[in-house]
Amino acid sequence: MTSVVPIEAARPAAQSALPRVGVLLVNLGTPDTANAQGVRVYLKEFLSDARVIEDQGLIWKLVLNGIILNTRPRAKARDYLKIWNTEKNESPLKTITRSQGDKLAAALSSHAHVVVDWAMRYGNPSIKAGIDGLIAKGCERILTVPLYPQYSASTSATVCDEVFRVLASLRNQPTLRVTPPYYEDEAYIDALAISIETHLSTLSFAPELIVASFHGMPKSYVEKGDPYQSHCIATTAALRRRLGMDETKLLLTFQSRFGFDEWLQPYTDKTMERLAKEGVRRLAVVTPGFSADCLETLEEIAQENAEIFTHNGGEEFSAIPCLNDSDPGMDVIRTLVLRELQGWI
Numbered sequence: 517m518t519s520v521v522p523i524e525a526a527r528p529a530a531q532s533a534l535p536r537v538g539v540l541l542v543n544l545g546t547p548d549t550a551n552a553q554g555v556r557v558y559l560k561e562f563l564s565d566a567r568v569i570e571d572q573g574l575i576w577k578l579v580l581n582g583i584i585l586n587t588r589p590r591a592k593a594r595d596y597l598k599i600w601n602t603e604k605n606e607s608p609l610k611t612i613t614r615s616q617g618d619k620l621a622a623a624l625s626s627h628a629h630v631v632v633d634w635a636m637r638y639g640n641p642s643i644k645a646g647i648d649g650l651i652a653k654g655c656e657r658i659l660t661v662p663l664y665p666q667y668s669a670s671t672s673a674t675v676c677d678e679v680f681r682v683l684a685s686l687r688n689q690p691t692l693r694v695t696p697p698y699y700e701d702e703a704y705i706d707a708l709a710i711s712i713e714t715h716l717s718t719l720s721f722a723p724e725l726i727v728a729s730f731h732g733m734p735k736s737y738v739e740k741g742d743p744y745q746s747h748c749i750a751t752t753a754a755l756r757r758r759l760g761m762d763e764t765k766l767l768l769t770f771q772s773r774f775g776f777d778e779w780l781q782p783y784t785d786k787t788m789e790r791l792a793k794e795g796v797r798r799l800a801v802v803t804p805g806f807s808a809d810c811l812e813t814l815e816e817i818a819q820e821n822a823e824i825f826t827h828n829g830g831e832e833f834s835a836i837p838c839l840n841d842s843d844p845g846m847d848v849i850r851t852l853v854l855r856e857l858q859g860w861i
């Protein structure tokens with residue numbers, strides 16, 4: 517007679533009560549090295565994604581391979597070098613995302629069957645390595661956490677695409693959950709407000725106004741139905757309410773324009789120039805759409821846009837750090853993850 521081993525008995529003792537759960541934090545990605553070759557590899561993967569550049573036709577392929585990948589990597593490598601974490605020899609985005617993973621793991625340590633890891637959508641550590649690692653540790657369930665407060669197809673959806681691609685090759689798939697966008701979640705708005713107030717209290721000047729600068733995207737993507745712009749507007753409106761500021765004191769702008777198409781407006785760089793020319797002398801910029809400081813905040817905002825502002829007559833400029841692995845920042849990630857793990861822990 518064949519003996520049937522109960523499923524519970526097949527699992528290691530410590531897991532017997534609940535199936536093991538993996539939590540995978542995912543951010544955008546970044547080059548492995550701050551040189552032209554590293555940036556080229558990264559940009560090729562990134563800009564070949566049809567969620568990022570939707571028209572991947574022959575003209576784009578010629579432009580990408582013939583022009584962009586021959587010119588941009590050298591220029592961007594210089595920018596990456598300005599912000600590079602030389603101690604760890606990696607970009608700040610990687611250092612901060614790892615720390616967010618470590619701190620989340622510590623916060624969830626009372627749940628012995630939960631394993632936390634982190635990954636990058638482009639570059640390393642890859643989503644495939646993250647999922648393979650969690651499965652190897654016995655995770656039967658995986659919660660994917662795209663670290664984007666505002667949803668966009670070019671960020672959140674492409675994380676899911678990649679997760680599904682990895683799962684597509686598996687016979688025995690883990691059960692999957694994905695955290696939703698959290699653009700007006702109370703924990704997130706509270707954390708932003710606390711981090712802004714804390715930072716302002718350290719400054720030797722009082723900003724006349726604050727600019728909330730979000731990563732931009734082509735206007736056509738929004739016209740085709742991407743909710744990203746409306747999520748940025750909702751975040752800014754909630755933050756205004758929380759801070760008691762109106763739209764003249766907390767402005768909304770979009771940065772990081774790429775290519776020749778029209779992107780979401782108002783543009784951050786043009787706004788810096790306009791405000792300085794109109795007589796604003798003291799300014800702070802917050803970047804609520806980035807959950808970790810990266811090239812777009814540390815170089816583009818804190819250096820390039822600071823320079824645009826002062827060059828046009830501004831006097832004091834301060835870039836407010838992203839939520840990163842700060843206590844308020846970790847409160848947001850922990851709240852989000854615990855909410856979505858309900859029933860699994």
Ligand SMILES: C=CC1=C(C)c2cc3[nH]c(cc4nc(cc5[nH]c(cc1n2)c(C)c5CCC(=O)O)C(CCC(=O)O)=C4C)c(C)c3C=C
Nearest residue numbers: 544545546568592609668670671731732733774810811812
């Ligand atoms: C059409 C191109 C791009 C879209 C759409 C886009 C959306 C988007 N991006 C982020 C977050 C980040 N982007 C970062 C860098 C970056 N973004 C683009 C292009 C688009 N982004 C490029 C080409 C680059 C690389 C740098 C450059 O060559 O200019 C980063 C920083 C990564 C790092 O290494 O530090 C982040 C983060 C969001 C939230 C977003 C949503 C609309």
Ligand SMILES: [Fe+2]
Nearest residue numbers: 544731772812
């Ligand atoms: Fe981007």
Ligand SMILES: [Fe+2]
Nearest residue numbers: 772811812816
């Ligand atoms: Fe940029």
